[in-house]
Amino acid sequence: TGSTQPQRILKAVQNNATWGDAESVIATIDNYCRRKEWAMNVGDDKGPILDSVVSEVSPKVALELGTYCGYSTIRIARLLSPGSCLITLEFNPDCAIIARQIIAWAGLQDRVQLLEGPSKDLIPQMKESFRVKSFDFVFLDHWKEYYLPDTKLLEECGLLRKGTVLLADNVICPGTPKYLEYVRNSPRYESCYFKSHLEYTKVEDGLEKSVFLG
């Protein structure tokens, strides 16, 4: 039986990246996915936009929906100030086990809490079980049809506060029409679109930044 894509990405990191060096892990994954095997990482075109929004918000408590191999987890966590934390949700155990190793290779395991399970089960546990008051920043990059229901769930659970920034990947490709319609038309959000490209391609894609107004 062959290897999985996450296993191959981990091997590339172990063979090419410097232990404890997040930048080298990011560069290794981008090189591997651009030259050898496309993978659904936010990538090196949209990545700097993610970086700039995270740096602007400088969140104390951040949430990521959809870890996959941990590429965007590392992009976000490397920018967090000490004492801040990123909670990332992943329901596929095979992805989770790989992501934990890639996050550790980058030396960021102390700032990241990877929780295994579906977002709809984990989000309602955030206050009681994970002692989260509210999130300062949320990165949405999981199955696209879950962006809208999970945003509504975050609202209902009181996990968004005045000024919380939501940043959504893939609003053009594959596309998240119901989510876009919601955040662009709801009076409770101030939204803007950052045009870019689908990772490792020339296809248009972009990130939607939406500030919750309370």
Ligand SMILES: Cc1ncnc2c1ncn2[C@@H]1O[C@H](/C=C/CNC(=O)c2cc(-c3ccc(F)cc3)cc(O)c2O)C[C@H]1O
């Ligand atoms: C509900 C829920 N809870 C927890 N983890 C969840 C979850 N839904 C997915 N996940 C986890 O996130 C990851 C899934 C991410 C889904 N992302 C995608 O489907 C995705 C797809 C593309 C894409 C674009 C053009 C093409 F031609 C083909 C693909 C590009 C991207 O950047 C993507 O994020 C892995 C999965 O186990």
Ligand SMILES: [Mg+2]
């Ligand atoms: Mg994506």
